[in-house]
Amino acid sequence: MTQDTDARERLVEAADRLFYARGVQAVGMDAVRAEAGVSLKKIYALFPSKDDLIVAVLRHRREQWNAGIAASAEKAATAREKLLSVFDFLDAWFREPDFHGCAFINVFGELSAGSEGVTQTVREQKEAFQLYVADLVRDAGAPAEVAPQIAILIEGAQTTAAIARSPEAAAQAKAAAITLLDAAGSAA
Amino acid sequence: MTQDTDARERLVEAADRLFYARGVQAVGMDAVRAEAGVSLKKIYALFPSKDDLIVAVLRHRREQWNAGIAASAEKAATAREKLLSVFDFLDAWFREPDFHGCAFINVFGELSAGSEGVTQTVREQKEAFQLYVADLVRDAGAPAEVAPQIAILIEGAQTTAAIARSPEAAAQAKAAAITLLDAAGSAA
DNA sequence: TACGATAGAGAACGATCGTTCTCAACGCAA
DNA sequence: TTGCGTTGAGAACGATCGTTCTCTATCGTA
Numbered sequence: 001m002t003q004d005t006d007a008r009e010r011l012v013e014a015a016d017r018l019f020y021a022r023g024v025q026a027v028g029m030d031a032v033r034a035e036a037g038v039s040l041k042k043i044y045a046l047f048p049s050k051d052d053l054i055v056a057v058l059r060h061r062r063e064q065w066n067a068g069i070a071a072s073a074e075k076a077a078t079a080r081e082k083l084l085s086v087f088d089f090l091d092a093w094f095r096e097p098d099f100h101g102c103a104f105i106n107v108f109g110e111l112s113a114g115s116e117g118v119t120q121t122v123r124e125q126k127e128a129f130q131l132y133v134a135d136l137v138r139d140a141g142a143p144a145e146v147a148p149q150i151a152i153l154i155e156g157a158q159t160t161a162a163i164a165r166s167p168e169a170a171a172q173a174k175a176a177a178i179t180l181l182d183a184a185g186s187a188a
Numbered sequence: 189m190t191q192d193t194d195a196r197e198r199l200v201e202a203a204d205r206l207f208y209a210r211g212v213q214a215v216g217m218d219a220v221r222a223e224a225g226v227s228l229k230k231i232y233a234l235f236p237s238k239d240d241l242i243v244a245v246l247r248h249r250r251e252q253w254n255a256g257i258a259a260s261a262e263k264a265a266t267a268r269e270k271l272l273s274v275f276d277f278l279d280a281w282f283r284e285p286d287f288h289g290c291a292f293i294n295v296f297g298e299l300s301a302g303s304e305g306v307t308q309t310v311r312e313q314k315e316a317f318q319l320y321v322a323d324l325v326r327d328a329g330a331p332a333e334v335a336p337q338i339a340i341l342i343e344g345a346q347t348t349a350a351i352a353r354s355p356e357a358a359a360q361a362k363a364a365a366i367t368l369l370d371a372a373g374s375a376a
Numbered sequence: 377t378a379c380g381a382t383a384g385a386g387a388a389c390g391a392t393c394g395t396t397c398t399c400a401a402c403g404c405a406a
Numbered sequence: 407t408t409g410c411g412t413t414g415a416g417a418a419c420g421a422t423c424g425t426t427c428t429c430t431a432t433c434g435t436a
Binding site for chain 2: 025108109111114123127149153159162163168169173175
């Protein structure tokens with residue numbers, strides 16, 4: 001049983017690497033098997049279909065994302081600093097050599113028309129993150145309208161950094177967020 | 189010869205509809221043939237490979253995008269209004285029933301790892317649009333740093349509207365852009 | 377040692393894909 | 407009319423995919 005969860009973890013992490021690097025549809029189940037060192041039989045015992053594996057990978061990505069956001073927020077004292085620390089997290093991520101965009105956005109673009117489960121998982125992630133931003137915006141004493149604006153900046157920074165291969169999108173978005181927070185603060 | 193350009197147009201438009209609705213990899217060349225009413229032989233005479241067809245579709249999308257942006261800018265008097273009219277264009281687009289994201293971002297997520305030509309075409313489009321924004325920001329008398337910030341807002345509004353199915357992302361991004369322009373104006 | 381369940385390796389299956397080829401129908405110059 | 411080049415319809419090809427099945431080796435238990 002514990003070796004089942006071991007195999008499960010190895011599978012999800014291997015699939016995550018391959019899917020993110022090459023795209024979901026470009027990776028066959030046999031490549032996942034080779035990367036994870038888990039037999040096809042076991043793969044299909046743990047995940048009834050490739051779609052289920054994709055959803056599991058997205059859930060795994062969500063945990064990684066949440067952990068990274070939480071870690072960078074931990075060093076910040078105020079809600080405003082926690083909010084802005086998201087952009088520092090993005091900055092470090094954009095500089096990783098194999099970064100090429102938000103996995104959720106990429107998968108959404110690839111499969112949104114075909115897989116309901118995938119679409120829903122992506123939506124859940126983005127909704128949850130919007131709530132996270134909204135909470136911090138409220139705690140920072142800024143008006144509620146600022147929250148979706150900052151969330152849009154975070155979203156846009158990711159696609160801009162990926163397509164233009166420009167990690168500076170993080171700093172640019174952060175500067176914009178500061179302007180938005182300051183303008184809201186002085187208006188309130 | 190003119191019927192070649194006719195077939196070419198029908199092909200690109202048909203492929204555009206199918207690719208955008210279902211994703212590029214989910215659409216076979218035979219489906220394109222059926223939708224366009226052009227024989228496979230002629231398709232491969234006009235486009236040596238599917239990749240070439242995809243690039244042609246992206247170029248066609250770019251022309252549509254530029255035309256739409258230009259049309260909404262035409263009604264605006266000042267550079268600032270032209271800039272903000274982009275968000276009105278987005279607003280109308282997001283409300284179209286079959287809208288589901290920026291085709292460039294979607295295709296990038298789907299094929300960036302596999303097709304060099306596609307990646308490059310997406311990059312060209314985004315670069316060209318960033319220049320368009322930068323020109324308007326300069327003409328509006330705002331500092332240059334505001335240009336990438338507004339471009340990031342436009343990018344983020346598109347993915348947010350697609351994933352969250354919320355056309356209000358256009359209005360939210362527009363409000364943020366106004367704040368950024370105003371803050372820059374008062375600082376200058 | 378013998379036996380039954382289990383699991384891995386990988387062949388097999390049916391479907392689909394991008395691309396090419398075949399063949400018959402057609403249009404047009406001589 | 408004859409012959410030739412071109413075209414379209416669709417079969418064919420080779421590759422790959424997700425998924426399942428077969429076969430064999432292994433291992434715990436009696």
